[in-house]
Amino acid sequence: MKYRKPLLTVLAASALMLAGQVIAQDTTPQSTPTQDTMPQSATPQDTTPQSTTPQDTTTQGTMPQNTAPMPADQTTATMNTPSGELTVHSSMPTPPPAGPAPSFEQLSGGARYITEDQASAYPLLANDFIYADHNRNGRISKDEYQRWTAQK
Known part of the structure; x- marks a missing residue:
């Protein structure tokens, strides 16, 4: 009789964990066309992203190119999808523009320091x-502000 309570606790915990896994996986999977149901012209294509540098984007074939210069920190990813090639450009x-630094007096409001x-x-x-x-x-202080503006 002493071992009954821990045994029931373990059984209840495992049942809850099993139920949680079943609920978490209880989604209807999207039907993917099999090779038999796909027309011959529609073959599955690779959808893994392929990172390229901005210099490589001019040789991507049929995709229209952006005529504006791209920033140096821009990255490009190209993926083949069933509906065609997809190119994603991202950058910061x-x-x-912040403009020139205001004077110390303007920021401090006439005080001896800036909070x-x-x-x-x-x-x-x-x-x-x-x-x-x-x-x-x-x-x-005014000296610290002048030092900061000189280094900026």
């Missing part, structure tokens, strides 16, 4: 706030 968007909240008015400084705050006191 260009950052918005983190005040630095948010200039996104580049807000991004580099920890780097610009050389002595790590939570505010940027």
